[in-house]
Amino acid sequence: MKSTYILLVLLGQFLAAQACSAQDNKTDDPFIARPYLQIGHTPSTETLQLLWHAPDASTDWAVDYQPKANGPWKKTALPTWVRVDVAGIEPHRVYEATLTGLTPGSRFNYRVLKAGKVVFTAEGQASKKADQLYRFVAFADIGAETPAQKKLASRAYLAKPDFVVVPGDIVYERGLISEYRSRFWPIYNANQVDTAGAPLLRSVPMIVAPGNHDTDTRDLDKYPDALAYYYYWKQPLNGITGTEGGPLIPTMTASVDNRKAFLEAAGEAYLKMANYSFDYGNAHWTVIDSNPYVDFTDKGLQEWIAADLARAQNATWRFVMFHHPGFNSAREHYEQQHTRLLSPIFEAGNVDVVFTGHVHNYQRSFPLTFVPDKKGVLLVSSMGAKMARGRVVNDQWALDKSFNGTTNTKPKGIIYLVTGAGGQTLYNPEQNNDPDSWQRFTDKFFSNVHSLTVADVNGKTLSIRQIDVNGKEIDSFTITK
Numbered sequence: 001m002k003s004t005y006i007l008l009v010l011l012g013q014f015l016a017a018q019a020c021s022a023q024d025n026k027t028d029d030p031f032i033a034r035p036y037l038q039i040g041h042t043p044s045t046e047t048l049q050l051l052w053h054a055p056d057a058s059t060d061w062a063v064d065y066q067p068k069a070n071g072p073w074k075k076t077a078l079p080t081w082v083r084v085d086v087a088g089i090e091p092h093r094v095y096e097a098t099l100t101g102l103t104p105g106s107r108f109n110y111r112v113l114k115a116g117k118v119v120f121t122a123e124g125q126a127s128k129k130a131d132q133l134y135r136f137v138a139f140a141d142i143g144a145e146t147p148a149q150k151k152l153a154s155r156a157y158l159a160k161p162d163f164v165v166v167p168g169d170i171v172y173e174r175g176l177i178s179e180y181r182s183r184f185w186p187i188y189n190a191n192q193v194d195t196a197g198a199p200l201l202r203s204v205p206m207i208v209a210p211g212n213h214d215t216d217t218r219d220l221d222k223y224p225d226a227l228a229y230y231y232y233w234k235q236p237l238n239g240i241t242g243t244e245g246g247p248l249i250p251t252m253t254a255s256v257d258n259r260k261a262f263l264e265a266a267g268e269a270y271l272k273m274a275n276y277s278f279d280y281g282n283a284h285w286t287v288i289d290s291n292p293y294v295d296f297t298d299k300g301l302q303e304w305i306a307a308d309l310a311r312a313q314n315a316t317w318r319f320v321m322f323h324h325p326g327f328n329s330a331r332e333h334y335e336q337q338h339t340r341l342l343s344p345i346f347e348a349g350n351v352d353v354v355f356t357g358h359v360h361n362y363q364r365s366f367p368l369t370f371v372p373d374k375k376g377v378l379l380v381s382s383m384g385a386k387m388a389r390g391r392v393v394n395d396q397w398a399l400d401k402s403f404n405g406t407t408n409t410k411p412k413g414i415i416y417l418v419t420g421a422g423g424q425t426l427y428n429p430e431q432n433n434d435p436d437s438w439q440r441f442t443d444k445f446f447s448n449v450h451s452l453t454v455a456d457v458n459g460k461t462l463s464i465r466q467i468d469v470n471g472k473e474i475d476s477f478t479i480t481k
């Protein structure tokens with residue numbers, strides 16, 4: 001009897017120990033957001049930034065990597081960190097390490113160590129040089145925690161892109177830290193590839209433009225963890241610097257404490273990371289904050305875009321990315337045409353393709369040139385409201401209907417893409433097979449399926465495919481120089 005009792009006690013202790021160790025394993029994950037690659041403030045083919053989020057505690061973090069395949073491992077300089085300590089969120093740190101001496105376009109192994117113990121390993125890839133082939137994926141309106149978003153995350157990963165661009169609406173509904181945690185990091189930086197997500201962010205950099213759901217919420221007293229865009233993305237700060245309350249950046253509502261917490265975590269990104277540009281391979285990218293709070297008649301903004309494109313004339317390709325499409329045939333958001341005001345600047349700067357989102361479907365315009373009728377008509381969301389909704393911009397456009405992307409691959413004009421079917425509920429599926437409901441500038445329109453854009457650049461040939469969530473190609477076209 002006594003021996004049975006002892007056995008039971010031992011069994012009980014064994015089970016308790018097992019439960020404890022299972023719990024330890026669960027809490028063993030030292031990350032709030034697992035490591036992800038970024039192009040950083042000054043992108044190059046030899047460097048990348050590695051970021052991760054962890055609790056606010058002094059911890060001995062280190063990053064090892066193999067800059068050359070099968071070569072020796074080396075350590076990065078000591079990771080730096082910024083504390084994010086805003087109301088309603090447990091204080092945490094955004095860590096950053098710089099990987100240097102990478103071989104352009106090559107894959108490399110890296111690992112993150114905490115107190116000398118390896119807690120994360122992954123394979124990344126350095127950015128490509130101008131003479132290398134490359135592929136990128138574009139999709140917008142993504143972080144909605146839908147089954148389609150998760151499946152497209154896997155499709156994006158399996159397409160093996162060299163980088164990913166997101167033309168806005170990265171995280172719904174308000175770009176909050178809490179929303180990134182449930183709707184973004186676990187899906188785009190999952191540990192495995194399946195219908196729940198993929199390890200995309202640890203493998204290649206993602207480059208993002210701010211959408212309305214990312215940076216429109218600026219009442220920090222109501223939403224103290226809003227504007228996470230400025231905490232978590234490391235992108236160039238080489239664009240036009242804004243002033244709060246000026247034509248590019250609206251006034252924030254924030255108590256002294258909330259403002260201080262925001263500014264300490266956001267740093268200089270706050271006034272500088274809304275508009276920026278970078279080179280990748282043989283292309284130049286101009287990224288613009290297209291939110292209606294921006295005054296697109298502002299000379300400073302227009303001059304920066306023009307100058308940025310003028311500097312990029314030696315690049316083979318010039319791409320522009322922003323959220324709000326000027327040329328949109330969907331009934332949803334049709335009236336938000338304010339970015340049409342920039343078309344003459346894009347044309348003068350020899351832009352090839354404009355990537356947008358906001359409208360949750362896929363649309364391709366004919367190659368077009370456009371002359372806006374003055375400044376258009378400003379829309380406000382309601383009587384007496386200060387916040388603009390955009391502008392209706394009347395127009396004179398010239399369409400190149402001879403371009404077909406197969407036998408004629410030399411467009412006369414800019415092709416405007418809407419790739420907003422990246423996860424959020426689709427808009428206007430009823431217009432899918434109804435060309436009568438499309439504007440004259442629209443060539444292709446798919447609104448009944450979620451999809452992403454896969455672009456291959458091979459020197460002077462650009463091939464673009466639109467792939468739906470089931471893997472079916474719904475559009476493709478080629479441009480050559």
Ligand SMILES: [Fe+2]
Pocket residue numbers: 168169211212213323357358359
């Ligand atoms: Fe949007």
